[in-house]
Each structure stands twice: as structure tokens, then as C-alpha cells.
Amino acid sequence: MSKPLLALLLLVCTATSQAASDVPNQIQSSVQACDACHSDQHNANSHTSSVAPVLNGMSDWYIEQQLANFQLGYRTGQGPDAERIQQAHSKEAISGDTLSLVADYYDELEHRFSDLTLSDTSNLNNGELLFEDKCANCHTSAFGRFLSDGPEITPLEAPYILQQLKAMQTEQRKFAEETKHHRKMVERLKDMSTQDLIDIVGYISKNAKSL
Ligand code: HEC
Numbered sequence: 001m002s003k004p005l006l007a008l009l010l011l012v013c014t015a016t017s018q019a020a021s022d023v024p025n026q027i028q029s030s031v032q033a034c035d036a037c038h039s040d041q042h043n044a045n046s047h048t049s050s051v052a053p054v055l056n057g058m059s060d061w062y063i064e065q066q067l068a069n070f071q072l073g074y075r076t077g078q079g080p081d082a083e084r085i086q087q088a089h090s091k092e093a094i095s096g097d098t099l100s101l102v103a104d105y106y107d108e109l110e111h112r113f114s115d116l117t118l119s120d121t122s123n124l125n126n127g128e129l130l131f132e133d134k135c136a137n138c139h140t141s142a143f144g145r146f147l148s149d150g151p152e153i154t155p156l157e158a159p160y161i162l163q164q165l166k167a168m169q170t171e172q173r174k175f176a177e178e179t180k181h182h183r184k185m186v187e188r189l190k191d192m193s194t195q196d197l198i199d200i201v202g203y204i205s206k207n208a209k210s211l
């Protein structure tokens with residue numbers, strides 16, 4: 001084998017082994033467990049009864065906050081797999097330093113914008129009006145998110161967003177530390193029809209990268 005070819009091969013091997021060892025040793029089994037449902041390699045609809053969002057790029061503080069919400073019973077799994085989902089987020093499955101490391105790991109990965117769409121049709125004009133008036137200030141600018149503790153929602157899967165909006169509207173999804181921002185969002189959702197929610201989600205998923 002020629003020298004340049006050998007050098008290239010070595011480079012490729014090193015790059016591959018680095019990618020494989022990116023997950024710190026002490027959290028490899030946890031990340032494997034989470035990725036069974038949350039991996040960006042899956043079709044989000046194929047592995048549980050409800051959509052597990054891809055965690056890549058999700059803020060570490062938000063991942064930890066949501067795990068606490070599951071563990072304190074403010075969020076629950078939905079559908080026929082509810083128990084399995086609840087178990088996967090329990091204190092026995094993940095807590096303490098392992099949780100912090102897992103949250104840091106996902107935070108540092110690049111966002112993977114979802115291309116999943118809704119099967120229902122949306123009125124994108126209505127979606128835009130509602131989103132810009134009632135949602136954008138807490139979710140799209142970094143400053144708005146900082147003030148409200150709102151997470152980034154644009155990379156999320158459309159069916160997952162709709163599922164969460166319905167859960168928050170009906171108070172199935174609650175908040176361990178309810179703030180005025182949570183109350184404001186839920187109030188706004190309560191004024192909306194299911195079609196309004198579909199329109200908003202359609203608008204978000206069509207324009208995710210520019211919002
Ligand atoms: C059995 C499948 C499954 C496993 C395993 C699993 N999850 Fe989940 N996860 C889900 C589903 C489904 C949801 C959405 C639940 C809902 O409907 O609110 C979810 C939601 C979440 C959320 C909230 C995301 C958001 O945008 O609010 C976080 C954070 C999360 N999981 C982290 C983890 C971590 C960390 C692990 C590994 C320790 C893990 N999950 C393992 C299925 C799973």
C-alpha cells in the first residue's frame with residue numbers, strides 16, 4: 001500500500017474510533033438505553049406508542065428539568081407504552097451525576113431538525129398569525145428563552161409538538177416548578193381549537209430552520 005493511501009486509511013480509522021468513543025465511558029450504557037427510543041437514527045414513530053423527540057442539541061438544563069418532571073409525576077408516558085416510557089425516565093433508570101453527564105452529552109451534539117410532518121392539513125397563514133402573536137417571544141429568540149426558560153421548539157418532531165400542546169392544554173403535562181410563563185402559555189393554549197394547534201405546528205415544521 002502506498003504511503004499516502006496508508007496515511008489516509010489511518011486518518012479514517014482514527015476519525016471513526018474517535019466518533020465511537022465520543023460517549024464518555026461511564027455513561028455509555030445509559031446513552032444506549034436512551035437512544036433505544038430517542039436516537040436520531042430512528043423513525044420517531046416506530047419504537048413507542050408516542051413520539052420520543054431526538055435529544056441531540058437539547059439544552060442540558062431542560063433535559064434535567066424534564067427528567068425531574070417525569071420522576072415527580074408531572075409528566076407521564078402516553079399510550080399503550082406509557083409504563084415502559086415512565087420506567088425509562090425513573091430515578092432507578094437515571095439520576096444524579098449520570099443524568100448530568102448524559103444531559104451534557106446530548107446538549108453538545110448538533111441539533112437534528114426533524115422532517116416528520118403531520119398527516120392533518122394546516123392553514124399556514126393562521127398558524128403564522130397565532131405563532132407570531134402567542135408563542136414566538138418565549139421560544140424563538142435566545143433572549144426570550146432566557147427570560148422565560150422556554151426551550152427551543154423548532155427542531156422538534158411535528159407529531160411530538162402537537163402531542164405536547166394537547167397534553168399541556170388538558171393539563172396532563174404539568175410543571176414541577178410552575179412559573180408565570182408556564183401559566184401564560186397554558187392560558188393561551190386553552191383559547192385554541194385543535195385546528196389552531198395543527199395550524200401552528202404546520203407553520204413551525206414548514207419554517208423550522210428560519211424561525
Ligand atoms: C421506551 C422509550 C424511551 C426510553 C428508553 C427513553 N425515553 Fe425519553 N421519552 C420517550 C417518550 C415517548 C417521550 C415523550 C413523552 C411524552 O409524551 O411526553 C420522552 C421524553 C423525554 C424527554 C422530554 C423531551 C422534551 O422535549 O421535553 C427527555 C428529556 C427524555 N425523554 C430523556 C430521556 C433520557 C435521558 C433517557 C435515557 C436515560 C430516555 N429519555 C429514555 C421515550 C423514551
Ligand code: HEC
Pocket residue numbers: 065069131134135136138139148149150151153156161164165174175180181182184185188189200
Ligand atoms: C410566556 C412564555 C411562553 C409562551 C407565550 C409560550 N411558551 Fe411554550 N413553553 C414555555 C416554557 C417555560 C416551556 C417549558 C415547559 C416546562 O417547563 O415543562 C414551554 C414548553 C413548550 C413546549 C414543549 C417543548 C418540549 O420539548 O417538549 C412546546 C411544544 C411549546 N412550549 C410550544 C408553545 C406554543 C406553540 C406556544 C404558543 C401557543 C407557546 N409555547 C407559548 C414558555 C412559553
